Amino acid sequence: MVERIVTAGRQVLVEHGYERTTTNRVADAAGISPGSLYQYFPNKEAVLAAVVDAYSAEIADQLAAVVTDRLDLPPLELMRASYDDLLDILLANREYVRLMTRELPHARVAPHVDQLERRVSDLVGTYLSAARPTDRVSPSTSAWILVRMVEHLCVQYVLDDPPFSRQTLVDELVRLSAGHLA
Amino acid sequence: MVERIVTAGRQVLVEHGYERTTTNRVADAAGISPGSLYQYFPNKEAVLAAVVDAYSAEIADQLAAVVTDRLDLPPLELMRASYDDLLDILLANREYVRLMTRELPHARVAPHVDQLERRVSDLVGTYLSAARPTDRVSPSTSAWILVRMVEHLCVQYVLDDPPFSRQTLVDELVRLSAGHLA
Amino acid sequence: MVERIVTAGRQVLVEHGYERTTTNRVADAAGISPGSLYQYFPNKEAVLAAVVDAYSAEIADQLAAVVTDRLDLPPLELMRASYDDLLDILLANREYVRLMTRELPHARVAPHVDQLERRVSDLVGTYLSAARPTDRVSPSTSAWILVRMVEHLCVQYVLDDPPFSRQTLVDELVRLSAGHLA
Amino acid sequence: MVERIVTAGRQVLVEHGYERTTTNRVADAAGISPGSLYQYFPNKEAVLAAVVDAYSAEIADQLAAVVTDRLDLPPLELMRASYDDLLDILLANREYVRLMTRELPHARVAPHVDQLERRVSDLVGTYLSAARPTDRVSPSTSAWILVRMVEHLCVQYVLDDPPFSRQTLVDELVRLSAGHLA
DNA sequence: TATGAATGAGTTTTCATTCAT
DNA sequence: GATGAATGAAAACTCATTCAT
Known part of the structure; x- marks a missing residue:
């Protein structure tokens, strides 16, 4: 039932937008009464x-795995494969990406995004520490830059559908990353 | 009077946040009655x-000028100087950056951001067309990527204040851009 | 089971107050489901x-006995002993006194209080009819005045704990009563 | 308008009872919308x-004056006149007496009643200190007992309309008070 | 033109009560 | 009988908008 409500909430959010998401509408979409909703959740918040x-649980692990599963690959291969998969995941979950980056207030999403970014940045930072001797910038700085750059460009690509191919984006992301690390 | 209301609106937005921005509060902050507000604006929207x-008018020109004023420079110098100035502007207008990217719903901001991005992308695209013969990717694709990458990393840097210097960011942005164009 | 519910109801009333006494809370306190409560009671009322x-059954008999058990005593002794016991009983049941006079709506309590007052007044009236020839006022008027006076002052004393001794109150009540009957 | 709302509130309280007094009903009775009510009061409370x-302001001064205006009289005359007036006032404001002692939750009324009782008790205590040398009980104890006794019996008389005359009650109250002070 | 009191639909939330299991 | 999830009417309160002055 919690799941039913969460699904309904997601649906209302997608269909009506954040500002038109009311507890009554969510209850309605879940096919229950407003009172029932409050047996499973203390409030709208x-x-x-x-x-x-639920979104994070569903997607975040996939996103982290994009890097995690390839930590044994050399940088270039890791990047290409990761960016490729990342785009796959985001393209397959366009609606959720939109929800998180366009619909919901930043304050509500920030904790989850921050956590994911930190998680991936840590992975990447560690990977870089091992793969590369010291350099112009620290591994954590590299991670900060690369993670945000890749994440943002992929998200934008998925949501704004610019007039160039998915493959082009991956190629360019790899090139940018490689240039940064060179 | 329109200006007074807009200023008041901005102030309320900054001080109370989007969800606590009511027409009455804005009227109050503008020192007028709610009824008067509706003589200058059809609705809250x-x-x-x-x-x-007003924000865009105030900042967007500065931002566009960052590139416009340097179209005669060679790429590397243009980039370095532009990114430097861009960071200056954003750092000087942190509150507005926060408003546009963290406080206001995306739908309300998107038209302006899109317009600015298109404007700058066009400039950059044209510049690249002239500066560089054909290449891996079209000038407009390059522009799309570079503009969004630089914009996003600068905005994030300004709002999240990561533990590395402003100079480092500029250096790395230049390096990334140069790598992309090489 | 009825008893369990009643006990739970009393407990919730004491701990949470009348306005926060809900049927669900009572059922909870009774260790049963809200549905079960409605198998033993038609409604919250x-x-x-x-x-x-239950309170009346528990206390009212004691209160009535205060007088009943002493109808063979001469007035002054009856009064002194009765008031003394009355105070004992009320002091020993302060929580219930508070419930009846401070927590519950008057309408809910009135029938029981009225009944008790009538019962005691009748006793006292009868006693006075026998003990005393005719006088300024009828026995029932005397009873009305004395019962309400004593009851109210004792209740107030118990709940408000004024800065004089229990003994003083009893003495003064006896004196007042004696003065009235003289 | 505040007055209109207060009047409406009083009326709803009288006609529908405390538990059926809702902000909407009060607004309705005041002939305004629920929103308007909240322009004059922050909440139902x-x-x-x-x-x-408003009740206190209207009645409490009259009640206090009952004693205040007669502090130069000798005790017996003061009492007789005061009790007489007190009954007049309460009989003339039966509806308000009912509201305060029967309808509203004790917690809401207590502050006002306590204040009034303290005010009158102080007056009486001071009067007794002057009129009478030391005695069985302190003036403040006498005041506590007399004020509560008289108040309660008068209130009960007014609300319950027992089968004896108003004059009888006054006579007996005077007698009781005199007996206490003798 | 400016006002600001008035509006009332819409929001979140509660809770006495029901009923299928 | 017992359950407890489900109900839904009703409560307090908000706020964008209007309109008589």
């Missing part, structure tokens, strides 16, 4: 948090 | 749009 | 009535 | 407080 949480 | 417009 | 009834 | 305050 908690319903929205659950929707965001 | 329009007030917020005007606030965003 | 009835539960509260039962709580008040 | 405040409306009810204002109703009680």
